[in-house]
Amino acid sequence: MLRTGCLDAVTSVSGGGSLSAEVLAERLLLVIYAYGTNTGIKAVASGGHGRTEDELRYVRRRYLSAEAARAIAIQIANATFTARSTELWGQGSTADASDSTHVRAYDQNLFTEWHSRYGGRGVLIYWHVEKKSLAIHSQLINCTASEVAAMIEGAMRHGTSDDLFPVGVDGR
Numbered sequence: 001m002l003r004t005g006c007l008d009a010v011t012s013v014s015g016g017g018s019l020s021a022e023v024l025a026e027r028l029l030l031v032i033y034a035y036g037t038n039t040g041i042k043a044v045a046s047g048g049h050g051r052t053e054d055e056l057r058y059v060r061r062r063y064l065s066a067e068a069a070r071a072i073a074i075q076i077a078n079a080t081f082t083a084r085s086t087e088l089w090g091q092g093s094t095a096d097a098s099d100s101t102h103v104r105a106y107d108q109n110l111f112t113e114w115h116s117r118y119g120g121r122g123v124l125i126y127w128h129v130e131k132k133s134l135a136i137h138s139q140l141i142n143c144t145a146s147e148v149a150a151m152i153e154g155a156m157r158h159g160t161s162d163d164l165f166p167v168g169v170d171g172r
Contacts, residue, residue: 010068019059027051027059032069074159077136081161097131098151100124100141115143126150128158136160 007021010028019027030051034044041060045053102118103125105111111123126147128137137158141150 007072010063010072024059024063027056028064028072031056031060031064032072070159077134077160080134098126098128098154100126100147100150102143111140113143126154128154 007025007028010024026049030044030047030049031041033039034041034056041056042053045051045056101124102115102120102122104120104122107121109123112121113123114121115124122143124141124143124145126139126141127135128151129135137154137160139150139154141147
């Protein structure tokens with residue numbers, strides 16, 4: 001996180017901030033892990049890394065927003081594209097795959113819906129993944145929503161430096 005410059009997009013909601021970049025990066029990673037894996041802040045705080053639940057909740061309240069998380073993800077994806085060794089990975093990729101994933105969810109979740117194709121309750125997450133397995137965009141969609149619309153939305157708004165619609169060799 002520190003090498004990508006993604007912390008530049010993270011500011012405190014109150015305007016100030018006294019945490020060093022290293023401490024902020026560590027706590028943000030723990031909070032993002034807690035939410036991204038659905039483990040929860042309380043469980044992550046008990047992980048033996050020396051950070052308390054209160055410290056993690058403080059960073060969540062003051063520094064982590066949907067916009068900040070999106071900016072961090074874009075910066076890390078762009079840094080990954082830049083750092084890839086062409087000897088190992090080959091020339092730059094412009095291929096992109098997209099599909100939805102049905103994630104089961106409890107009935108009490110406000111976004112939970114019945115999905116006829118998957119035969120169960122849950123939500124759909126629509127992913128855009130570039131050729132070399134880096135997720136560049138994801139979004140929550142309704143079970144009845146058009147996946148075509150989600151595909152176009154992700155292709156237009158992914159925000160990374162990945163060129164999903166390259167110009168061909170003949171200029172078209």
